[in-house]
Amino acid sequence: xxxxxxxxxxxxxxxxxxxxxxxxxxxxxxxxxxxxxxxxxxxxxxxxxxxxxxxxxxxxxxxxxxxxxxxxxxxxxxxxxxxxxxxxxxxxxxxxxxxxxxxxxxxxxxxxxxxxxxxxxxxxxxxxxxxxxxxxxxxxxxxxxxxxxxxxxxxxxxxxxxxxxxxxxxxxxxxxxxxxxxxxxxxxxxxxxxxxxxxxxxxxxxxxxxxxxxxxxxxxxxxxxxxxxxxxxxxxxxxxxxxxxxxxxxxxxxxxxxxxxxxxxxxxxxxxxxxxxxxxxxxxxxxxxxxxxxxxxxxxxxxxxxxxxxxxxx
Amino acid sequence: xxxxxxxxxxxxxxxxxxxxxxxxxxxxxxxxxxxxxxxxxxxxxxxxxxxxxxxxxxxxxxxxxxxxxxxxxxxxxxxxxxxxxxxxxxxxxxxxxxxxxxxxxxxxxxxxxxxxxxxxxxxxxxxxxxxxxxxxxxxxxxxxxxxxxxxxxxxxxxxxxxxxxxxxxxxxxxxxxxxxxxxxxxxxxxxxxxxxxxxxxxxxxxxxxxxxxxxxxxxxxxxxxxxxxxxxxxxxxxxxxxxxxxxxxxxxxxxxxxxxxxxxxxxxxxxxxxxxxxxxxxxxxxxxxxxxxxxxxxxxxxxxxxxxxxxxxxxxxxxxxxxxxxxxxxxxxxxxxxxxxxxxxxxxxxxxxxxxxx
Numbered sequence: 001x002x003x004x005x006x007x008x009x010x011x012x013x014x015x016x017x018x019x020x021x022x023x024x025x026x027x028x029x030x031x032x033x034x035x036x037x038x039x040x041x042x043x044x045x046x047x048x049x050x051x052x053x054x055x056x057x058x059x060x061x062x063x064x065x066x067x068x069x070x071x072x073x074x075x076x077x078x079x080x081x082x083x084x085x086x087x088x089x090x091x092x093x094x095x096x097x098x099x100x101x102x103x104x105x106x107x108x109x110x111x112x113x114x115x116x117x118x119x120x121x122x123x124x125x126x127x128x129x130x131x132x133x134x135x136x137x138x139x140x141x142x143x144x145x146x147x148x149x150x151x152x153x154x155x156x157x158x159x160x161x162x163x164x165x166x167x168x169x170x171x172x173x174x175x176x177x178x179x180x181x182x183x184x185x186x187x188x189x190x191x192x193x194x195x196x197x198x199x200x201x202x203x204x205x206x207x208x209x210x211x212x213x214x215x216x217x218x219x220x221x222x223x224x225x226x227x228x229x230x231x232x233x234x235x236x237x238x239x240x241x242x243x244x245x246x247x248x249x250x251x252x253x254x255x256x257x258x259x260x261x262x263x264x265x266x267x268x269x270x271x272x273x274x275x276x277x278x279x280x281x282x283x284x285x286x287x288x289x290x291x292x293x294x295x296x297x298x299x300x301x302x303x304x305x306x307x308x309x310x311x312x313x314x
Numbered sequence: 315x316x317x318x319x320x321x322x323x324x325x326x327x328x329x330x331x332x333x334x335x336x337x338x339x340x341x342x343x344x345x346x347x348x349x350x351x352x353x354x355x356x357x358x359x360x361x362x363x364x365x366x367x368x369x370x371x372x373x374x375x376x377x378x379x380x381x382x383x384x385x386x387x388x389x390x391x392x393x394x395x396x397x398x399x400x401x402x403x404x405x406x407x408x409x410x411x412x413x414x415x416x417x418x419x420x421x422x423x424x425x426x427x428x429x430x431x432x433x434x435x436x437x438x439x440x441x442x443x444x445x446x447x448x449x450x451x452x453x454x455x456x457x458x459x460x461x462x463x464x465x466x467x468x469x470x471x472x473x474x475x476x477x478x479x480x481x482x483x484x485x486x487x488x489x490x491x492x493x494x495x496x497x498x499x500x501x502x503x504x505x506x507x508x509x510x511x512x513x514x515x516x517x518x519x520x521x522x523x524x525x526x527x528x529x530x531x532x533x534x535x536x537x538x539x540x541x542x543x544x545x546x547x548x549x550x551x552x553x554x555x556x557x558x559x560x561x562x563x564x565x566x567x568x569x570x571x572x573x574x575x576x577x578x579x580x581x582x583x584x585x586x587x588x589x590x591x592x593x594x595x596x597x598x599x600x601x602x603x604x605x606x607x608x609x610x611x612x613x614x615x616x617x618x619x620x621x622x623x624x625x626x627x628x629x630x631x632x633x634x635x636x637x638x639x640x641x642x643x644x645x646x647x648x649x650x651x652x653x654x655x656x657x658x659x660x661x662x663x664x665x666x667x668x669x670x671x672x
Contacts, residue, residue, distance in 0.1 A: 054514055056670050076516060084514035090506035094327035095320060106316040107515040150515075 005032045007154055007185050008053060013062035015048050022048040024209040025062070030154075030187055035180055037200035037217075038189040039296070045209040046189040047087055050158055053187070054084050067153065080108055083152035085143050087159045087189075091131045097142060098127040101149055108150040121145045121175060137168025144175060155179060157188040161195060173199060193293040197221070203292070207300045217292065224290035225298060226263035228270045232282040233258050240276045247272055258283075263290065317522065321529035325495070335491030335533060339541055342483050347549025350476040357383040357435050360394035360403040367414030369450065373424075376446055377407065382438050391427070404432030405439045473637045477552045480545040481636055482605035484560075485629045487537050488567045489599060492530060493592045496575025499526075500667075501588035504579070509669040519669055527572055534568040535561065554636040563635065563642065567628040570652060573659035574624065580666035599625050627651040 008030035015023040023045045030036045038046040051057045053064055055075040064071045066078045091100050098114045105111030118124045121141040123134075131139060140160060147155055160176070161169045176199055180186055190196050196203050197217055204214040213220055221227070226249060235258045237244075244250045248264040264270045270287070277285060325331060363374050378385045386403060388394040397403040405428040410421035424443055428436030452459060503509045512522055538561060545551035553560060575592070582588040602609065602616075603625035609617055620626060627648035634640040642649055 056510060056513060079514065079516045082514070084511070086507045086511055086514075088507075089511055090508065091511075092320075092324060092508060094324045099320060099323070103316055103320045104511075104515060107512070107517040109516075 006030070007032045007067055008036075008187065009063070009065040010049075010053065011063040013049065013052065013064060014060045015045075015052060015057065016060045021209050023052070023059075026204075026206075026209075026211045028204055028211060028214055030185060031202075032185055033180070033183055034201040035176065035186045035188065035199050037196040037203040038187070038206055039191065039193070039196045039203050039292075040189075040206035041191055041300075044206040046206055047158055049206070050156055050187065050189055054082065054156055055079065080150060081153045083147035083150060083155045085147040085155070085157045085160060088162070089143060091143070091146070093130060093132055096128045096130060097123060097134075100131070101146060104146060105149045110151070111149050112151050114149075117145045117148060120178075135168075137164055137171055140164060140168070140172060141175060144172070144179075148179070152184065154185045154187065157186065159189055159191070161190065161192065169195070193291060193296060197292040205296060205299060212299050213295070220295055221290060221292055224295045226265045226294075227290045228264040228267070229261060229288045229290055229294070230264070230270070230273055230277065231259070231261050231284075231286045231288070232277050232280070233284040234260070234277070234280040234282040236280050240280060243276055244273060263294070317517070317525040318528050321525050322532060325529055325533050331491070331495050334494060335487060335537055336540060338490070339483050339487035339537070340544055342486070343480065343541055343544050343549070346476055346479045346483070347545060347551070350474060350479065351545075351549030351551060358397075358403040358405075359383050359385050359435070359439055360388045360397050360406045361385050362388050362391050362394050362406060362408045364411040365409050365413040365415075369414030370409045373409065373443070373446055377442070380442060382442065383435055395427070398429050404429045405436040407439060407443060473552055476545075476549065477637055478608070478633065479606060480541070480551040480553065481633050482629060483545075484538055484541050484564060485567065485603070485625055485632065486600055486605045487541060488534060488564055489571050489625055490596050491533065491537065492568050492571035493575045493578065493596055494589070495530065496526070496572050497578035497582070497588040497592040498585055500576060500579030501582055502585040504669075505585050513670045522669070523576075527569070530572055531565055531568055534564060538564045552637070554639055556635055556639065559635045559642070560632060563628065563632050566652065567625075567632075570624055570628070570656050570659065573656060573663055576663040576667050577659050580663060580668070599623055602626075604629050622651055624652070624655045 006029050010029070011027050013023055013026050014021065026045075026049065038049060040046050048057065052059050053066060053071065055071050055078060058072070067081055069075075069077045071078060092103075095103065097118060101114035101117055105114065115124060115127065118127050121144070123138060123142055123145070126134065126138065131142065134142060144155075144157060144160060147157070157176070161172050164172065173195070176186060176188070188199070200217050202215065203217050203220055204211045205220070206212070213223070215223070237258075237260060241250065244262055247269040248262045250260060250262045253259040253261055262273055264273055274285075274287070359377065361374060361377060363370055374385075374387075383405075386397065388397065388406075391406060391408055394403065394406040394408075398406070405426065408425040408427065410423070410425070412420040413422075413424065414420065424447070426436065426440055426443065428439070500509070513519075542553055542557070542560070546553060574595070578588050578591050578595070582591055600606075602620040603623045605625070609620055609626065612620065630645070631642045631648045631652075634644065635642065
């Protein structure tokens with residue numbers, strides 16, 4: 001009862017499959033009402049961690065408490081108060097959306113009316129459709145709203161936007177913000193940097209089963225060793241290139257001609273760089289701050305690609 | 315309860331499943347019914363009676379009264395032969411015009427012409443006519459037969475090959491729909507993470523399984539009723555008087571096959587693997603457990619193996635009940651084998667079947 005605001009506690013969590021450690025000793029807490037993101041590439045251990053908290057997998061060792069209850073012993077008390085959306089999951093093919101929501105609702109002591117839920121995600125007119133008749137974005141919206149059927153306090157979303165087109169993804173971001181505004185706590189996994197940056201109050205970056213960074217999203221971004229970034233287009237860089245290279249990291253962007261990017265550590269060097277670049281009369285000049293992706297690359301020494309080349313753990 | 319209703323909807327909206335569990339066995343029933351159901355031609359006798367004597371008409375009456383075959387009266391041998399060609403009769407009994415007349419030139423023989431394809435009927439007819447003539451001969455000579463036969467049937471009532479197959483088809487339908495449906499559904503639910511999703515809710519696993527099993531049993535009752543109704547009313551099959559017992563045995567079999575479905579679902583990783591494995595189990599069992607022909611005609615060593623397959627004792631009990639009016643307790647071995655299978659399948663399913671992986 002020390003801190004009512006903490007809804008999830010994970011302490012020294014380890015999950016081994018034979019000799020392979022999927023999760024090797026991670027600890028974190030999730031506060032009530034926040035959006036907490038687990039960021040990492042495929043196989044980093046995000047889903048395993050999430051499924052242990054959801055009670056779907058048993059931890060090898062460590063303590064996991066949800067809403068004050070231990071997942072190892074008191075899962076039944078937890079289940080009525082959490083909502084789970086599984087990664088790339090499907091629902092019954094021969095039940096309508098309304099029937100599925102009513103069915104899943106009936107598993108809980110109390111549940112929200114199906115039509116109200118469908119209306120909240122603009123799917124009311126599809127109430128009598130089968131899931132197979134929905135578009136990718138609609139399916140994902142349905143899958144999320146199905147996790148809200150018991151009006152849970154904590155919602156778990158496993159890669160909610162993977163595989164969606166940009167517009168559908170933006171729709172889902174709005175939906176997630178809307179769920180947060182109802183006072184619910186959201187724990188989500190993603191491998192989209194901009195998604196984590198936009199949605200999450202706090203982010204834990206996972207790599208090879210470990211948390212390598214955990215902080216408020218903006219603070220993580222500030223951890224970048226070179227937080228300033230200048231992008232410009234010019235075909236006369238020869239004159240200043242050597243000077244620029246002395247104050248920051250200059251890269252010519254692959255694929256496009258005459259596109260350059262320089263990352264800088266201090267405000268002073270930023271000004272110096274801008275002065276130099278202005279002498280080139282660049283066709284385009286933009287100043288941005290480093291993104292979560294830059295931090296991720298710095299911390300892990302690699303980039304996240306959408307390619308599912310990492311082994312899928314089942 | 316809502317899950318049970320939802321499961322019913324899922325079953326009855328799945329057209330592929332409905333085809334395999336209802337239409338498929340019905341097609342078989344119809345095919346076997348058309349071939350072996352109501353006696354169309356095989357047991358028919360065409361009688362050409364050219365004589366008007368008392369003896370001739372008494373033979374005619376005797377033939378007609380016999381329930382071994384049906385009799386059609388024809389005016390000439392030619393028209394009777396046409397019936398054989400059309401498969402409407404298999405044997406011709408020709409009584410010559412002068413047969414039975416009290417004159418020296420009167421014909422003394424009756425001619426039997428038969429279709430070699432229907433030797434059984436012709437043999438029965440031949441014996442029948444021969445016996446009739448023997449009786450007449452004794453009477454004429456004022457002699458009495460000294461030795462006689464006492465013929466007794468092993469079975470109460472008569473049953474045909476179609477009746478035999480009809481029970482087999484009920485067993486086949488129960489086996490196919492339950493093994494296939496359970497195995498494929500469970501594997502697909504796992505693939506689609508529906509099972510995992512259900513694990514995240516407070517619903518206890520046993521309720522999930524009970525709802526699934528109960529919905530299938532409802533489908534099974536409809537299945538059995540439809541097959542019996544079609545076989546009996548459309549194709550003149552017989553299933554005996556103890557319909558209740560037949561249903562009880564059907565449901566017992568259904569539970570066994572559902573458990574086998576769960577076993578397959580827990581032993582396979584994907585829905586297509588589950589489909590393949592259930593086909594690999596059901597198709598051989600269809601032929602080796604005596605759906606279509608009695609397995610005791612198989613070589614002894616094969617029979618001693620296949621008679622222990624799950625479907626075999628079930629069909630034996632169902633046939634004994636329906637065709638011979640025997641209780642399942644009359645051969646306890648059948649019940650023992652079925653319950654042994656149920657225990658084995660249940661044990662494996664409890665051991666291996668999980669809604670979610672670790």
